[in-house]
Amino acid sequence: MKIKEKVANFYKKIKLAFYKNMFHRSEKHEELSSSEYFCLQCIYLMEKPTISQFANFLNISAPNATYKVKQLIKKGYITKEKSKQDKREYSLIPTQKMINYFSEKDKNLSMNQIKECMDENEKKQMDAIIEMLNEKENA
Numbered sequence: 687m688k689i690k691e692k693v694a695n696f697y698k699k700i701k702l703a704f705y706k707n708m709f710h711r712s713e714k715h716e717e718l719s720s721s722e723y724f725c726l727q728c729i730y731l732m733e734k735p736t737i738s739q740f741a742n743f744l745n746i747s748a749p750n751a752t753y754k755v756k757q758l759i760k761k762g763y764i765t766k767e768k769s770k771q772d773k774r775e776y777s778l779i780p781t782q783k784m785i786n787y788f789s790e791k792d793k794n795l796s797m798n799q800i801k802e803c804m805d806e807n808e809k810k811q812m813d814a815i816i817e818m819l820n821e822k823e824n825a
Contacts, residue, residue: 717761725754726763730788734777736769763787 687695718726729740741751755778758764763784766776801809 718763722754722757722761726758726784726787729758729764729778730780730784734779736775736777737766738775740778 725740725744728743729735732739732743735743737751737755738748740755741748744751746754755764755766759766762781765779765781767779769775769777801812804812
C-alpha cells in the first residue's frame with residue numbers, strides 16, 4: 687500500500703471515530719442536538735473565537751451564529767466575554783460544563799494509545815511528522 691493510501695485510511699479512521707463520538711455524545715447528552723454538538727466542537731477547537739470568527743468559519747450568517755450561540759449559552763456550555771480591543775465584539779468562552787463535557791475519557795483511537803505501541807525512535811519520528819504537518823497547515 688502506498689503512503690497516500692495509508693494516510694487516506696488513517697484520515698478515514700479519524701473521521702469515523704469523530705462521527706461515532708459525535709453521534710454517541712449527542713445521544714448521551716440529549717439536551718444537545720447534533721448541530722449544537724458540532725458548533726460546540728468548533729468553538730472548543732477554535733479556542734475562544736468571536737461570534738464573527740465562528741460565523742465566518744462555518745460560513746453562516748451572523749444572525750444564525752448568534753442564534754446558535756444563544757442556545758449554547760442557555761444550555762450552560764459557553765459564555766460571552768466582551769472584547770477588550772473592540773467593545774462591539776464578544777469572545778465565546780467555555781464554561782466548566784463544556785470543559786467537563788470534552789474532557790470525558792474518549793474510548794476511541796488516541797495519540798497516547800498509538801504511542802504505547804512505539805519505541806522511542808518511532809515516537810521521535812511521529813513527533814517530527816506531526817510538527818511538519820502542523821507547519822504546512824499554517825503556511
